Amino acid sequence: MATNNAIGIDIGGTNLRVALVSEKGKILNRIRVPSQGNILTNVTSLVDRLINDKTAGIGIAIAGIIDKGKGSVVISPNLPSAEDLNLADIIGRKYSLPTYMLNDANAAALGEKSAGKGKDLESFILLTLGTGIGGGIIFRHELMDVPAEIGHMTIVPEGRECDCGNHGCLEEYAAAKALINMATSAIENGTKSSLGLCCEGNIYKITPELIYKHAMNGDMLARDILKTAGKYLGIAIANLANIFYPSAFILAGGLSNAWNIYVEEAIREADKRAMPGLFDKDTVFRSEIYEDAGLIGVALYSLFT
Amino acid sequence: MATNNAIGIDIGGTNLRVALVSEKGKILNRIRVPSQGNILTNVTSLVDRLINDKTAGIGIAIAGIIDKGKGSVVISPNLPSAEDLNLADIIGRKYSLPTYMLNDANAAALGEKSAGKGKDLESFILLTLGTGIGGGIIFRHELMDVPAEIGHMTIVPEGRECDCGNHGCLEEYAAAKALINMATSAIENGTKSSLGLCCEGNIYKITPELIYKHAMNGDMLARDILKTAGKYLGIAIANLANIFYPSAFILAGGLSNAWNIYVEEAIREADKRAMPGLFDKDTVFRSEIYEDAGLIGVALYSLFT
Structure with a gap:
């Protein structure tokens, strides 16, 4: 007899991903499409293709501040089109299934706890390092x-403006958009870099992956950008270590691939700044299910809440 | 029949305070002496004067990072003489009573939860604003x-050195020592201020209370110092609101008396910086038992742990 499963939906700024997840946290089937057009239409057309008669719940992960009661997004600086859309309610009615919405990084923390590096950890902080930076905290x-x-988190008191209305936010110094801005403005201002010759000369097509690739090939601008971003990430990690002293930090999201320069600099900086005894550099792990953590977490949440 | 009571001990940088606390969280008797000489001798001589045959536990609150298992202080930047002293163990044996040690701000959070403003709150963050700045977090x-x-918490990445080894810590910008340093160095550098005429001309005797008094009398330097410190405190409050969205912030410690300028500036700054919906300026409260919260909290902890 087949056991229950659930649908996990991850609405990101770049991609919309939907998966069918077993109640053990295994991905059974998945579809990914670029995020464009009407969110609701896109989501339901993908759910229609994956749902089956053993599906017992639907979970929606999305960046931003979630009103769980309403199942809607209150604020999503990187995805404003999703605000005030009662997505969980609409989808739940359509499929007559319990449907919940969670912040994407919170969902990823649950995924890591059920099926990832955090399985046996009493506490950890998950950071998603992508377009923006999100967090999820497992405690007890x-x-x-x-x-x-x-x-x-304000990292530079008089720093760069952020879409959230604050200035000096960590995201503006250590997330993908910050890396890209640092690269293009340095090249515009005449800094020599192999990045200037990439993308057929269109520096506005520079991606974090390219910055990392050029850094690994020895480009100084690319290295500096990643190190600077890593330093700011390290300040945030030290602040979190001083508050929580978690058993681990688990890093997910596209930028966690830039481990050698960006993350290693973050670990060094956190180690310098955290109070003695509150940070152990051997407790920073890279997610092994990083693209799937949110999908798995939010799907299981819909089954077991 | 008299109910049980407990001894609460608060070892601060300026004062050593010991109290006899009822199991309902009422202070029955108390002594306060200046912190000087041998900590252990001082503590036991005060405990001897308060303890009675209904005393069922002893709690010790102290600034710093505590090893609860050992009952000792691991790191205490503002009280280094207490480090590596197994105080809870020694005192527990001497009086044959269960004896525990807690971080002073953690103890104060427990005190606020049992007998203060936090009694009915599901979650709050307590901040002790004194020589340094401490925190305690109530969740569920x-x-x-x-x-x-x-x-x-690092507030200024390339900021002032802190005793903890980091630089740019909140304490160096918003605690008593920061206010005093800002005042003396401004006056040394020629800034005109009524504070320059205080303390019989000895500006090294300036206290936070004096700064507040002069600010309330219209002295511009004193006002600027309190506003600057309040601004940095507000950044920290916004960071905490973005992480926890607690039901309230409760402010205790001597500096919480400087409400009109320092704390009000902090609230304004937090309101500007926190993500929309995650901070409500009407949820910042002043502790009503602020000198006693730690004593009450740590005494009750020794009874009910």
Whole structure:
């Protein structure tokens, strides 16, 4: 007899991903499409293709501050089109299934706890390092029901403006958009870099992956950008270590691939700044299910909440 | 029949305070002496004067990172003489009573939860604003067993050196020592201020109370100092609101008396910086038992742990 499964939906700024997840946290089937057009239409057309008669719940992961009661997004600086859309309610009615919405990084923390590096950890902080920076906190083996908006921690008091209305947010110094801005403005201002010759000369097509690739090939601008971003990430990690002293930090999201320069600099900086005894550099792990953590977490949440 | 009571001990940088506390959290008797000489001798001589045959536990609150298992202080930047002293163990044996040690701000959070403004709150963050800045976090009605070293949150990446080894810590910008340093160095550098005429001309005797008094009398330097410090405190409050979205912030410690300028500036700054919806300026409260919260909290902890 087949066991229950659930649909996990991850609405990101770049991609929309939907998966069918077993109640053990295994991905059974998945589809990914670029995020464009009407969110609701896109989501339901993908769900239609994956749902089956053993599906017992639907979970929606999305960046931003979630009103769990309403199942809607209150604020999503990187995805404003999703605000005020009662997505969980609409989808739940359409499929007559319990449907929940979670912040994407909170969902990823749950995924890591069920099926990833965090499985046996009593506490950890998950950071998603992508377009923005999100957080999820596991404490005493459970997800803390808190916003964990770590990307909007002020890191530079008089710093760059952020879409959230604050200035000097971590995201503006250590997330993908920050890396890209640093690269293009340095090249515009005449800094010599092999990045200037990439993308058929269109520097506005520079991606974090390219910055990392050029850095690994020895380009000084690319290295500096990643190190600077890593330093700011390290300040945030030290601040979190001083507050929580978690058993681990688990890093997910596209930028966690830039481990050698960006993350290693972050670990060095955190180690210098955290109070003695509150940070152990051997407790920073890279997610092994980083693209899937949110999908798995939010799908299981819909089954077991 | 008299009910049980407990001894609460608060070892501060300026004063050593010991109290006899009822199991309902009422202070029955208390002594305060200046912190000087041998900590252990001083503590036991005060405990001897208060303890009675209904005393069922002893709690010790002290600034710093505590090893609860050992009952000793691991790191205490503002009280280095207490480090590596197994105080809880020694005192527990001497009086044959269960004896525990807690971080002072953690203890104060427990005190606020049992007998203060936090009594009915599901979650709150307590900040002690004194020589340094400490924190205690109540979540789901319970004290989170985390360091909550909020005073060592990096607020200015390339900022002032802190005793903890980091630089740019909140304490160096918003605690008593920071206010005093800002005042003396401004006057040394020729800034005109009524503070320059205080303390019989000895500006090294300036206290935070004096700064507040002069600010309330219209002295511009004193006002600027309190506003600047308040601004940095507000950044920290916004960061905490973005992470926890607590039901309230409760402010204790001597500096919480400087409400009109320092704390009000902090609230304004936090309101500007926190993500929309995650901070409500009407949820910042002043402790009503601020000198006693730690004593009450740590005494009750020794009874009910």
